[in-house]
Amino acid sequence: MSTAQSVIGSDTIAGRPASVAHVFLSRVEATPNAEAYRYPAPVDDHAADGAPGAEQWRTLSWKQTAERVFDIAAGLLDLGIQAEERVALASSTRIEWILADMGAMCAGAAVTTVYPSTNADETGYILADSGSRLLFAENGKQMDKALEERAKLPDLATVVVFDLPGEPPAVEGLTVISLAELEQRGAALRKGDPEVVRRAVEAITPQQLATLVYTSGTTGRPKGVRLSHDTWSYQAVAQADSGLLRSDDVQYMWLPLAHVFGKSLISGQVHTGHVMAVDGRVDRIIHNLPAIRPTTMASVPRIFEKVYNGIAGRARAEGGAKYKIFMWAAKTARQYAHAVQDSRVATGRESAPLGLRLQHALADKLVYAKIRAAFGGRLRGSVSGSAALAPEIAYFFAGVGVPILEGYGLTETSAGITVNHEEDFRVGTVGVPLPGSEVRIAEDGEILLRGPGVMIGYHNLPEQTAEVLEADGWFHTGDIGELAQGGYLRITDRKKDMFKTSGGKYVAPSEIEGKFKAVCPFVSNILVIGNGRNFCTALITLDETVIMPWAAEHGMKGRGYAEVVTSAEVHTLIEGFVKRLNGDVQRWQTLKKFTILPRDLDIEHGELTPSLKIKRPVVERAYADAVTEMYAGANEA
Structure with missing residues (x-):
């Protein structure tokens, strides 16, 4: 063990x-x-004009x-x-x-x-x-x-x-x-x-097989994860006991x-x-x-990133005073959320400096209330999982009054095994264990999990089961992390995704990718590359709903998406954000070159899992020529 x-x-x-x-x-x-x-x-x-008919919400008791x-x-x-x-x-x-x-x-x-x-x-x-x-x-x-x-x-x-x-x-x-x-x-x-x-x-019986969920494999065939009735019964009770659902x-x-x-x-x-x-x-x-006006909703980071980019894009399109007000309000939201969280961690009470509270109250009337209304006006929290959310986006929504409660789990743990709580959530962490579950950090930094939510094993794959599931119930996640103050779990990166440059420096790509998403409102997906190389590069795709309005305002109205994103003007735009990123990371983490792809990544081409996580090997293979070109002529000795 x-x-x-x-x-x-x-x-x-x-x-x-x-x-x-x-x-x-x-x-x-x-x-x-x-x-x-x-x-x-x-x-x-059908409606009277022949269009698809209207819908209504029906109910079941x-x-x-x-x-x-x-x-x-x-x-x-x-x-x-x-x-x-x-x-x-x-x-x-x-x-x-x-x-x-x-x-x-x-x-x-x-x-x-x-x-x-x-x-x-x-x-x-x-x-x-x-x-x-x-x-x-x-x-x-x-x-x-x-x-x-x-x-x-x-x-x-x-x-x-x-x-x-x-x-x-x-x-x-x-x-x-x-x-x-x-x-x-x-x-x-x-x-x-x-x-x-x-x-x-x-x-x-509790240990009877209830569900087989096949993992979205990035290479080879997916594995069937065997989950017992006990895992779902545990999830039912633990979610209520933790206050996640009411x-x-x-x-x-x-x-x-x-x-x-x-x-x-x-x-x-x-x-x-x-x-x-x-x-x-x-x-x-x-x-x-x-229409629903939910009090709670679960989501994945990509949705919140798109919402944030959409809000920022509309404000930019309106320009002038409205854009300045939004940028000030966004900055205030982050500062306020930072201050409140720091106070909560240090003293157990939520507070912020008086001047910041006054600015936040004004920004609430001008900006935040409209954003909350777009979510239905009653959302007390939204649980996010499946991938990491950029902290600056999380701080923004926390300051707006739509807290995003990041959690952590895998198919092999019947989803969530740690989660943040409304009353004490920590941006940048995935919370604390659900009642009845345990988390430990191995000497090499790998996160190990144990509890009733852990799988029976992989279907028809006893050897692969033995590789990740110990006899005493500890499951090897393949993720790297650490336990922060108060027992909050922080995910550093996927063990298999981390790479070492030819200069011997370890790089956690998700950290760089998250920082870039925080500074660039146009990005849809980014994949940082650099394993065995002398420097890091990136493949980037842009959000069509945000970049196309920008393009129309900058003399490219009527051009198609592929022509816009591969234009010199857009390359210069994104280059500015890459420079901002490079000013906030270690030297060996900087992006020396990047390529903007002519289309976004999607599930249909096998580049994203159904939960919108990037299948790194698939994307790197598909755009191998672009990667080779970024390193062509470079001295990588």
């Missing part, structure tokens, strides 16, 4: 339910008529949710699905995802999550490797991926489609039905045997539920019983926020 520098954490939560299915039954019995979910649905098929969940569970039992048999789920975030997932869990099955963006080849691999017997497919597009790989899927017997227009296709050896038909079968079974689902739930919350859920971050929050919501508004369409976020 690795020697540790320090360990923080608390004892395991005692007395938690055997599974989230048990939690769900208790929730329905406790508050049957309370609102459980909101989801968008069309008012009619816990009792109404249970009726559909139990019918789905009974339908699966009627199809012969047995305990721990895999049921795959390929869909975007929508109410049916939650109903299908909870139905499968109540039936005792194990859900294999599949991102809707996953291509046919990888979808086929996941379904085959997991041995999935049934697939919930959102629509014909998701179903076709499985059909394309049909020859590789001997275990797959049934496809249940959420949106199935017309008659299902006839496929030899495969039954294709709609979700409505599955529910009808389940309702018929329950009519003859009202206790069939309850018996299935009562048979579930019974009176209204939570906005848009995250991909195939990712453990979103999935874990479903467990917490069932335990607390608060309202969850569900809509996974990212392009609807800014429209949904004022």
Whole structure:
């Protein structure tokens, strides 16, 4: 076992339910008529002008949710699905995802999550490797991926489609039905045997397989992470005990539920019983926020970066006094948040100098109140995970009154294992352990985690499991970090992402990337390169919604995105921000050269994971010529 520098954490939560299915039954019995979910649905098929029809938010009470969940569970039992048999789920975030997932869990099955963006080849691999017997497919597009790989899927017997227009296709050896038909079968079974689902739930044991989540591998095939019912039950109780979720919350859920971050929050919501508004369409976020008026929302750093860049871009476009006011207000927000946090850490009380408080109050009336209103006006905090958030962006939102509570976890730990809390959050850290979890730092700086949320192991990969999971339960994350004052965890970098220059200096690329995002409002993605080189360089992409208005104001109106971002004018613009960055880092961390790519990175090209993290090896391979050119002729001896 690795020697540790320090360990923080608390004892395991005692007395938690055997599974989230048990939690769900208790929730329905406790508050049957309370609102459980909101989801968008069309008012009619088309508006009068032939455009897509308007939408309205519909609701489900816990009792109404249970009726559909139990019918789905009974339908699966009627199809012969047995305990721990895999049921795959390929869909975007929508109410049916939650109903299908909870139905499968109540039936005792194990859900294999599949991102809707996953291509046919990888979808086929996941379904085959997991041995999935049934697939919930959102629509014909998701179903076709499985059909394309049909020859590789001997275990797959049934496809249940959420949106199935017309008659299902006839496929030899495969039954294709709609979700409505599955529910009808389940309702018929329950009519003859009202206790069939309850018996299935009562048979579930804590260590029984509940979910298989496949990691987004940057090289090779993804690994299936085996998560037990106990992990989700733990997440449910720990999130409530930590104050992360409250019974009176209204939570906005848009995250991909195939990712453990979103999935874990479903467990917490069932335990607390608060309202969850569900809509996974990212392009609807800014429209949904004022309608939902959430009190809490989980997100990933890229969303906050885009929001910040959008606000700064609009202020710059307005120019004159408005832009000066915004820049002053942004600076004041950061200074105020810094001062309040420093005071809280030093004295346990929140305070700031009188002059700064007065400036902050004025900036609140002029700027901050409008930003909070755009988030719905009630957001008490937004949990951020999956990747690091630039501290200066975090300080900005904290000063505005929309605190971003960074947390930390992995697929292998069923999402969050540390998190910041509203009453004492520390920008630049990922908080303290959830109740029942432990964190330790090994001698080489690697973060080790232990607790009920840690996986059983990798599916069919005992050797790879043994490499990261010790016999006494400590999981090796591959991340580098340190424990700050008060037991707050700070992530330094990914162990595998850190590199050494040819001059022998270690570089943490995420640190440089975060600093650049803080100074450059035009950046979308940045990848710092320098392993074995004599100096660092970067591949940079720009946010189209921010750079294009700037381009129009600077004589490039009518040009396309690729022409704009590769222009000399834009190179000069970004060069100025690179110089600002270089003035704030160590000499060996400075960017000597950079290349602006002609398009942004995306999931479709395999450059980003579904949670919007950069797949570094993929990007470096795709733009190898650009990297070679940046180092061409350089003396790297």
